[in-house]
Amino acid sequence: MPISKLTDAQRDAATPELPDWTLRDDSLAITRRFTFTDFSEAFAFMTRVALLAEKADHHPEWSNVWNRVDITLTTHDAGGLSERDVKMARAIDTIS
Numbered sequence: 001m002p003i004s005k006l007t008d009a010q011r012d013a014a015t016p017e018l019p020d021w022t023l024r025d026d027s028l029a030i031t032r033r034f035t036f037t038d039f040s041e042a043f044a045f046m047t048r049v050a051l052l053a054e055k056a057d058h059h060p061e062w063s064n065v066w067n068r069v070d071i072t073l074t075t076h077d078a079g080g081l082s083e084r085d086v087k088m089a090r091a092i093d094t095i096s
Contacts, residue, residue, distance in 0.1 A: 005080040014086045021073075021089050028081060029061075029074035030089060034096055036067045045069060048095045056091070058084045 006014065008027075015023055021030040036042040042064055049071070053059045061072040073089055075082035 003075055003078045003082050003084060005075070005078040005082055006086075010083075011081055014083075018086070018089050018093070020093065023081075024072070024074075028079070029072050030081060030085060031070065031072045032089070032092075034069045034071070036069070039066050042067050042069050045096065049092055052091050052095070053088070056084070056088060058088050060088065060092075 011023070011027065015021070015030070018030065021032045023030055034042070034045060036045060046062070046064060046069055049060065049062075049069075058075075061074070063070050071092065073085035074080060075084050078084075
């Protein structure tokens with residue numbers, strides 16, 4: 001079943017539910033920066049997110065520099081933000 005990009009109305013309804021996430025300027029993705037005490041905490045967080053992502057078969061774009069993890073969620077197959085991204089952001093929020 002193809003994954004659909006959220007309509008503008010769906011996106012506008014979903015983003016307030018994710019107050020720590022920022023809609024990217026092109027409205028095709030959401031981003032969030034996580035900051036931890038040190039590299040070990042950041043890496044442990046990434047490991048937990050990786051397990052969620054693998055289970056959902058939906059993998060984030062991310063980067064890690066020492067105690068910081070930057071995550072971008074978008075659905076390439078849909079050409080932008082989808083319900084899968086919103087669900088993944090909610091799941092990530094429960095472990096942050």
